[in-house]
Every structure is written in structure tokens, then in C-alpha cells.
Amino acid sequence: xxxxxxxxxxxxxxxxxxxxxxxxxxxxxxxxxxxxxxxxxxxxxxxxxxxxxxxxxxxxxxxxxxxxxxxxxxxxxxxxxxxxxxxxxxxxxxxxxxxxxxxxxxxxxxxxxxxxxxxxxxxxxxxxxxxxxxxxxxxxxxxxxxxxxxxxxxxxxxxxxxxxxxxxxxxxxxxxxxxxxxxxxxxxxxxxxxxxxxxxxxxxxxxxxxxxxxxxxxxxxxxxxxxxxxxxxxxxxxxxxxxxxxxxxxxxxxxxxxxxxxxxxxxxxxxxxxxxxxxxxxxxxxxxxxxxxxxxxxxxxxxxxxxxxxxxxxxxxxxxxxxxxxxxxxxxxxxxxxxxxxxxxxxxxxxxxxxxxxxxxxxxxxxxxxxxxxxxxxxxxxxxxxxxxxxxxxxxxxxxxxxx
Amino acid sequence: xxxxxxxxxxxxxxxxxxxxxxxxxxxxxxxxxxxxxxxxxxxxxxxxxxxxxxxxxxxxxxxxxxxxxxxxxxxxxxxxxxxxxxxxxxxxxxxxxxxxxxxxxxxxxxxxxxxxxxxxxxxxxxxxxxxxxxxxxxxxxxxxxxxxxxxxxxxxxxxxxxxxxxxxxxxxxxxxxxxxxxxxxxxxxxxxxxxxxxxxxxxxxxxxxxxxxxxxxxxxxxxxxxxxxxxxxxxxxxxxxxxxxxxxxxxxxxxxxxxxxxxxxxxxxxxxxxxxxxxxxxxxxxxxxxxxxxxxxxxxxxxxxxxxxxxxxxxxxxxxxxxxxxxxxxxxxxxxxxxxxxxxxxxxxxxxxxxxxxxxxxxxxxxxxxxxxxxxxxxxxxxxxxxxxxxxxxxxxxxxxxxxxxxxxxxxxxxxxxxxxxxxxxxxxxxxxxxxxxxxxxxxxxxxxxxxxxxxxxxxxxx
Numbered sequence: 001x002x003x004x005x006x007x008x009x010x011x012x013x014x015x016x017x018x019x020x021x022x023x024x025x026x027x028x029x030x031x032x033x034x035x036x037x038x039x040x041x042x043x044x045x046x047x048x049x050x051x052x053x054x055x056x057x058x059x060x061x062x063x064x065x066x067x068x069x070x071x072x073x074x075x076x077x078x079x080x081x082x083x084x085x086x087x088x089x090x091x092x093x094x095x096x097x098x099x100x101x102x103x104x105x106x107x108x109x110x111x112x113x114x115x116x117x118x119x120x121x122x123x124x125x126x127x128x129x130x131x132x133x134x135x136x137x138x139x140x141x142x143x144x145x146x147x148x149x150x151x152x153x154x155x156x157x158x159x160x161x162x163x164x165x166x167x168x169x170x171x172x173x174x175x176x177x178x179x180x181x182x183x184x185x186x187x188x189x190x191x192x193x194x195x196x197x198x199x200x201x202x203x204x205x206x207x208x209x210x211x212x213x214x215x216x217x218x219x220x221x222x223x224x225x226x227x228x229x230x231x232x233x234x235x236x237x238x239x240x241x242x243x244x245x246x247x248x249x250x251x252x253x254x255x256x257x258x259x260x261x262x263x264x265x266x267x268x269x270x271x272x273x274x275x276x277x278x279x280x281x282x283x284x285x286x287x288x289x290x291x292x293x294x295x296x297x298x299x300x301x302x303x304x305x306x307x308x309x310x311x312x313x314x315x316x317x318x319x320x321x322x323x324x325x326x327x328x329x330x331x332x333x334x335x336x337x338x339x340x341x342x343x344x345x346x347x348x349x350x351x352x353x354x355x356x357x358x359x360x361x362x363x364x365x366x367x368x369x370x371x372x373x374x375x376x377x378x379x380x381x382x383x384x385x386x387x388x389x390x391x392x393x394x395x396x397x398x399x400x401x402x403x404x
Numbered sequence: 405x406x407x408x409x410x411x412x413x414x415x416x417x418x419x420x421x422x423x424x425x426x427x428x429x430x431x432x433x434x435x436x437x438x439x440x441x442x443x444x445x446x447x448x449x450x451x452x453x454x455x456x457x458x459x460x461x462x463x464x465x466x467x468x469x470x471x472x473x474x475x476x477x478x479x480x481x482x483x484x485x486x487x488x489x490x491x492x493x494x495x496x497x498x499x500x501x502x503x504x505x506x507x508x509x510x511x512x513x514x515x516x517x518x519x520x521x522x523x524x525x526x527x528x529x530x531x532x533x534x535x536x537x538x539x540x541x542x543x544x545x546x547x548x549x550x551x552x553x554x555x556x557x558x559x560x561x562x563x564x565x566x567x568x569x570x571x572x573x574x575x576x577x578x579x580x581x582x583x584x585x586x587x588x589x590x591x592x593x594x595x596x597x598x599x600x601x602x603x604x605x606x607x608x609x610x611x612x613x614x615x616x617x618x619x620x621x622x623x624x625x626x627x628x629x630x631x632x633x634x635x636x637x638x639x640x641x642x643x644x645x646x647x648x649x650x651x652x653x654x655x656x657x658x659x660x661x662x663x664x665x666x667x668x669x670x671x672x673x674x675x676x677x678x679x680x681x682x683x684x685x686x687x688x689x690x691x692x693x694x695x696x697x698x699x700x701x702x703x704x705x706x707x708x709x710x711x712x713x714x715x716x717x718x719x720x721x722x723x724x725x726x727x728x729x730x731x732x733x734x735x736x737x738x739x740x741x742x743x744x745x746x747x748x749x750x751x752x753x754x755x756x757x758x759x760x761x762x763x764x765x766x767x768x769x770x771x772x773x774x775x776x777x778x779x780x781x782x783x784x785x786x787x788x789x790x791x792x793x794x795x796x797x798x799x800x801x802x803x804x805x806x807x808x809x810x811x812x813x814x815x816x817x818x819x820x821x822x823x824x825x826x827x828x829x830x831x832x833x834x835x836x837x838x839x840x841x842x843x844x845x846x847x848x849x850x851x852x853x854x855x856x857x858x859x860x861x862x863x864x865x866x867x
Contacts, residue, residue, distance in 0.1 A: 001498060001500040001501070001502055001503070002491065002494065002498060002500075002501075002502050002565070002803070002806075003498060003499060003500070003501055003502075003505075003565050003799050003802070003803045004493060004494070004495075004496060004497060004498050004803045004807070005497065005499070005796060005799055005800035005803055006493070006495070006497065006800075006803070006804070006809075007497070008495065008496060008497040009495025009496070010495070079496055079498045079500060081496055081497050085497060288816075289812050289813050289815070289816025289817070290642060290735060290738070290739070290812060290816060291640060291642065292640070292859070293820060294638065295638055295640050304816065304817070304820050305820055305824065307817055308797065308817040308818070308820040308821035308824075309793075309821065311797050311800075311814070311817045311821070312790075312793025312794065312796065312797050312821055313793070315793070315796035315797060315800060316789075316792060316793055316796060318497060319499060319792075319796060322497055322498075322499065333792075336788070336789045336792055336793075339785075339789055340789050340790075340793055385782075388778075388781075388782045388785040388786065388789075389778070389781070389782075389785075391785035391788055391789060392778075392781035392782060392784055392785035393781075395757075395761065395784055395785060395788045396761060396764070396765060396775050396781060396784060397765075398765075398775060398776070398781070402773075402775075402776055403775065403776055403778070403781050404776075404778075
């Protein structure tokens with residue numbers, strides 16, 4: 001054991017391959033699908049097939065969200081660099097290419113993360129290869145996910161779902177939707193369960209697609225469920241309502257997905273930094289790591305500050321993933337990573353637009369697009385404020401009743 | 405000072421020179437002069453409190469450097485010194501310290517909590533570290549942490565990671581005292597990294613086991629100081645104003661070094677000076693003619709006994725150059741010192757976080773602990789988030805140094821992040837304690853003063 005925070009050696013080839021994919025497949029179509037909101041990026045089918053191929057061959061250890069799963073193998077005392085680290089590294093590279101397109105990747109959705117995180121062995125096998133999107137948010141609540149109003153009522157060997165879900169990423173394109181619904185609203189959080197609802201199930205209807213600030217390549221659906229019957233075996237995890245367990249089961253998903261969203265923010269921000277560094281150099285501004293920032297130009301000093309923040313966000317993200325790989329509880333670190341990466345992502349992408357003046361603002365470069373794409377990463381999977389709340393509760397040792 | 409300047413009022417006491425006195429200003433200045441005059445004291449109106457015995461608590465207090473021991477020349481001048489190999493990278497991302505590092509951190513953490521923290525308040529006032537604190541630091545081997553094993557030290561491979569962890573653990577106790585106990589080690593580490601065989605054989609033995617100096621023949625480890633700062637606005641450490649000019653087969657050094665830790669006790673200095681336009685390190689023994697000291701206390705890091713070192717035509721021999729004369733050694737030294745300051749920032753920032761956490765849970769306002777309010781809780785959360793970011797960026801830089809990989813980018817980023825965020829943590833720390841944070845009843849105001857040093861200090865410590 002020794003402290004080493006370099007990118008893990010065994011994933012560097014994978015990281016570099018994904019970087020090539022991001023550069024040569026995503027970037028050329030990045031602006032196209034920013035313009036053509038709601039058009040399906042058909043180019044991604046081939047890419048998804050490639051990713052599946054990699055996964056089948058075992059070479060692509062977690063080339064996306066689907067790889068997130070805590071392995072049950074016994075702890076042999078050795079430090080592991082596993083699928084969580086591989087996932088955050090590859091997702092950051094993909095988002096250096098394009099966040100919206102990464103989110104549109106078939107079979108790599110956050111719903112797949114949920115399945116990977118909470119499904120039992122039989123379900124994991126049954127839903128293998130299914131492209132699943134995630135439906136939590138409803139019109140009446142966002143961050144307060146205990147307020148789930150969509151109901152699931154047991155009827156024989158089925159559950160009957162009723163309610164409306166919004167902000168479902170890839171909700172129209174995916175094969176299935178993981179829906180959060182309550183078995184009994186009076187029992188609070190413990191009664192909230194997630195259900196895999198296959199596309200085409202009667203009673204499930206995609207009502208509309210949102211028009212958004214950024215990540216336009218990714219479609220965002222509103223879906224209604226009206227007496228929608230789902231097989232009982234599609235309830236993920238334990239069907240019992242265990243009031244002691246509380247929200248833990250459902251929230252476990254977030255410990256795994258928050259580092260992924262942090263990785264998205266880190267990847268998108270690095271795209272802005274990389275291009276801005278070059279544009280500044282052409283304008284005669286070189287960043288010097290040895291001279292104090294206050295002795296350099298204001299642009300170089302700003303760049304140093306941004307890159308320092310970026311490095312912190314990136315390493316917090318790797319830390320959270322590394323802890324998951326080594327089966328250490330990482331709820332605090334996952335929220336730290338997302339809070340830091342989310343706000344740093346906005347600062348960097350917006351400041352890069354400012355540094356590059358009108359060149360940054362107009363559509364001839366992608367800087368303005370990245371500054372729009374990055375905003376959602378400080379919102380979904382838990383806003384900046386929610387992450388701070390989680391970190392504060394953990395650090396201060398306060399309950400959600402004490403620190404509201 | 406010309407009469408005109410005296411009349412103007414500006415240009416002194418932090419008043420810009422464009423300021424002019426009006427009639428009321430003259431009257432106030434006159435009153436002030438009377439208030440300062442000795443007459444008041446002769447009449448016994450004011451209690452005499454100042455004493456003439458202190459050294460560096462007051463700036464401008466002049467004295468000679470410590471006469472020091474004579475270092476006995478040994479070794480071969482043209483032979484390279486002993487170097488430790490880099491740590492072998494395994495390529496695995498890992499945040500776990502090695503067993504040896506963890507043991508070291510445990511020992512140092514105990515020392516920081518049991519010895520440094522209780523002594524911190526008084527040492528800050530006195531601008532010096534108590535004798536017991538320094539003695540105990542020798543017992544745990546702090547000065548020889550970065551010295552190669554072959555030369556009697558404890559470093560088998562490049563120990564930048566261990567040095568970083570140790571500095572962090574020390575500064576959690578107290579930053580000023582941490583600098584005080586680390587200052588000699590900075591010079592010893594520099595000798596280990598860049599010294600010739602002769603320089604290592606001449607200067608390192610006293611650090612390793614002390615040499616007899618006292619009248620009773622007692623052995624002592626020398627104090628020493630790595631002096632790179634200069635009293636210049638917008639100071640660029642890579643372009644020192646201190647000069648070295650060739651004279652005969654040696655050099656003559658001229659210039660002023662500021663914030664030199666433990667300058668009054670130091671027996672050996674490593675001084676940065678510009679030689680033929682390239683920044684270069686020079687070994688200067690405290691007995692050299694032309695050296696003088698002034699007290700140079702600052703707003704913080706006071707326990708380190710900061711002094712100003714004046715070099716007036718100081719002659720050193722040709723073998724006084726430490727490392728290369730092309731600027732590479734000097735630049736590497738600057739980077740490794742900054743890494744040390746980042747590590748110190750981690751420890752003190754952690755001390756702030758650990759102090760405010762229970763405080764905000766106990767302090768009541770409007771019928772409940774203030775920690776139950778998001779404005780307070782989020783400030784604590786942000787401290788924790790930014791501190792961990794600082795820590796990871798610093799550790800990454802340290803592990804690159806240990807592995808012998810170029811770390812200039814990582815150190816530059818760590819320096820920037822730690823300078824910005826550590827100060828913010830100190831600032832918020834005082835804020836969360838409100839008026840109480842502003843008083844010396846709590847250590848947070850000291851940490852606030854200490855943390856301002858992070859983006860400013862150069863040299864002094866080395867990992």
C-alpha cells in the first residue's frame with residue numbers, strides 16, 4: 001500500500017480508447033444534435049454495440065453506468081481498482097466528448113445503475129441488455145424524493161401503478177423505465193420501491209418531451225401511468241416494507257450514481273479548459289505553474305484557479321469510486337464529489353466563455369454549449385444544496401429532523 | 405526624511421504618500437506625539453510594560469547571528485552525495501498510506517496533540533518555540549526524516565509522501581510550532597537531495613546525532629533555516645534580488661531575506677541568491693562575517709521566530725553552492741517547499757474544521773443549536789469538501805514527487821487551491837464562532853492568522 005493518485009495503470013488504455021471515441025465519434029455530431037433537439041442520434045447505436053462488445057469480451061470493465069455494481073467477492077485485503085473507477089474515468093472521457101450524447105447511450109442509463117445497485121441476482125440476469133431509464137421526479141416534488149406520490153397497489157401477482165413522472169432521461173427511447181412508487185404513502189420512505197416497467201406496458205404513456213437549456217441530444221420525457229399493471233417480480237430488491245431500513249435501499253443507488261454525475265461534470269469542464277488553454281495561448285497567454293497567480297495576467301490567474309478546482313473535483317470523484325471499489329461506505333465522499341464537481345463545472349464552463357469573449361459566446365465554438373450542458377450536472381441526481389445538506393449532516397452528525 | 409515629507413503625513417504607517425494633512429490633522433498628530441513621549445512615563449502616568457530582553461517579537465530589533473559551531477570539513481568535494489531512489493510505482497490508485505507512514509503519522513499526531521497544541525498560544529505570543537517542544541521533536545527524528553538512511557537518516561526511498569503526512573499532522577497541532585520544528589529538517593533534506601559528498605559529510609552528522617558544542621560537551625542538533633523569502637511587493641521567488649557575485653574562487657552575497665524561521669538560533673542557512681541571472685542555493689554558516697538579523701514578526705506563524713537576515717558582503721567559498729547553478733535545483737527547491745506549505749495548510753484547516761464542528765452543535769441561538777441552520781451547516785459542509793479537495797490534490801503532488809515523476813503542474817495547482825481554500829476555511833472558522841472567534845479565548849483567530857501565510861511563504865520547509 002502506498003498513496004498514489006495517478007490514473008490507475010490498468011484502466012489507462014481503456015481511458016485512452018474512450019477518449020478517441022469521444023473525439024472522433026461524439027465531437028463531430030455534438031453541434032448537430034444540440035440543434036436537432038429530440039432527434040434520435042442514430043450514430044449511437046453502433047457505439048452502443050461496440051460498448052456491449054467490449055463488455056462481453058471483458059475488456060471494457062464498466063464502460064458506462066451499467067458497470068456500477070458492488071462485487072460480492074470476499075475482501076482479500078488487497079486494494080482494488082475496479083469497475084467504479086473504470087466507470088468514472090470512461091464517463092468523464094465520454095463527457096469530454098458530449099454530455100448529452102453520453103446520456104443518450106443505449107443501455108448505459110441511470111436506470112441501469114439502479115438495476116445494478118438494487119436488483120437481486122435473478123433480476124440482474126433477467127434485465128441484462130435492457131436499456132432502462134430512471135423515473136423518480138414528479139410535478140409536485142424534485143429533491144424531496146420521499147414525497148413520491150405515484151402509487152403501486154398489489155393485485156394478485158401484479159402491482160398496479162398510477163401517477164405522473166417528469167424529467168425521465170431517455171424516457172421515450174429506452175426499453176424500460178425504473179419507476180419509484182409507494183406501496184403505502186402513510187408508511188413514508190420505507191414504502192417507496194422501484195419497479196421495472198417495460199416499454200409498451202398498457203397504461204404507460206409518454207406525454208411529451210422537454211425543450212431544454214442544454215444536453216439537448218438527450219431526450220427528457222414526461223410519462224404517465226394509468227392503471228399500469230407490472231409483474232410482481234419486477235419490483236427491484238426486497239418487497240417487504242421495513243420501516244427500520246427506511247430509505248436506505250433506494251438511496252443506495254445514489255451513492256453509486258453521484259460519482260458518475262460528478263464524472264460528467266469533470267469531463268465537460270475539461271473540454272472547456274482544454275480548448276480555452278489553446279485559445280489563450282494563441283492570444284499570447286501562457287499559464288505558468290511556478291509563478292504565483294498574482295504575478296501573471298488576470299486570465300492566466302483565473303485559469304490556474306479553475307484548473308486547481310478541477311483537479312480537486314476530479315480527485316474527489318476518483319476517491320468516491322475507489323471507495324466503492326473497495327467496499328467502503330462512500331455516501332459522504334460521493335456527495336462531496338458531486339457538490340464540488342457540480343459547482344466547479346459551472347464556474348469553469350461559464351468562465352471559459354467569458355475569457356474567450358464573443359468567440360466563447362457564439363456557436364462557432366462549443367464553449368457556449370458546454371456552459372449550457374454543465375448546468376444540469378449541478379441539479380440532477382441531487383442538487384448542489386442537497387449534496388451540501390448530506391455532507392453537513394454527515395460531518396456534524398445530525399439527523400434529517402435536526403438539520404432540515 | 406525631508407521636512408516636507410514629515411509635514412505631509414502620508415508615506416508612513418500604511419498611509420499612501422498621496423495623503424496630505426489638514427489643520428486638524430496637524431493638531432491630532434501633535435497630540436499623538438505627546439502621547440508617545442517619555443514624559444508620560446517619567447511622571448509615572450503610564451505603566452512600564454516593555455522589556456528590553458525579547459528578540460523577535462518586535463520588528464527592527466537588530467542582533468548578530470548565532471556564533472554557531474564550526475562545521476568540520478569532511479568528504480570529497482567533487483563526488484556526488486548519497487541519493488535515495490524514488491519509490492517504485494505499482495500503478496494502483498490508492499489512498500492508503502504505507503504501514504511505516506501510518507506509524508510515523510500516529511507518533512507525530514500524538515506529539516502534535518500533546519505537545520504542540522498546549523504550547524501554541526504562548527509560543528505565538530513569545531514568537532519562539534519552547535525548549536521542551538524542540539527537544540521532543542529531535543526525539544521523534546523530525547530533522548532527519550528526509551535524510552538518506554546511508555547517512556544516518558531514516559529515508560530509504562524518496563520520502564515526500566511521508567514528509568507531507570508529517571507536516572499535515574504537525575500543523576494540526578499548531579502551524580507556527582510545526583514550522584519551528586520542521587525548519588532544520590528542511591536544510592537537512594536539501595543536503596540529502598542536492599549536497600555533494602563533502603557537503604553531506606560536513607553538515608549532516610550534527611543533524612543526525614548532534615555534535616558537542618556546550619561547555620560540558622553536551623551534544624546538540626543545530627537549528628537551520630531555508631531562506632528564500634524577500635521583502636518585496638509582488639515577490640517572485642524565482643527572481644531573487646539577493647545577488648551572488650564571483651570573487652576569487654568563492655562568492656560574495658548581498659541582499660535581504662525576510663521571514664527566516666528561527667534565524668536567531670540558526671547555525672546554518674540555505675540562502676537563495678541570483679548568480680549570473682540564475683537563482684541558486686548557497687550554504688551560509690551563521691558565523692560568516694557580514695550577516696546580521698532583525699526581528700521580523702508577522703501576523704501569524706509567529707512561533708517560528710521569524711527574522712530578517714541581512715547579507716552585506718558575505719563571503720562564502722566555492723563549495724557553498726548547493727546543487728546546480730542553472731536554476732533547476734532552486735526551482736525544484738521552491739516547488740518542494742510549496743508542497744510542504746500545502747501539507748501544513750491541510751493540518752491547520754483540519755484543526756479549524758474539528759474545532760467548529762462541536763462548537764456549532766453546542767452554541768444555541770433562537771432556541772436551537774446554530775448547526776441546525778443551513779447557513780451554518782453549509783459553511784461547515786463546504787469546509788469539509790474544500791479541505792478534502794486540497795488534501796487529494798496535495799497528496800497527488802506528493803506521490804508524484806516520491807515516484808520521481810514531474811510534479812510542477814500538480815504542485816502549482818495544490819499551491820493555488822490551498823492558498824485560496826485554506827484562507828476561506830480560516831475566515832469561515834472565525835465567522836462561525838462569531839465575536840468569540842475574534843478573541844484569544846479560542847485558537848481559531850490564530851489559525852486565521854496562520855493560514856494567510858499559505859500563499860505567501862516560500863522556502864522554510866521542504867518535503
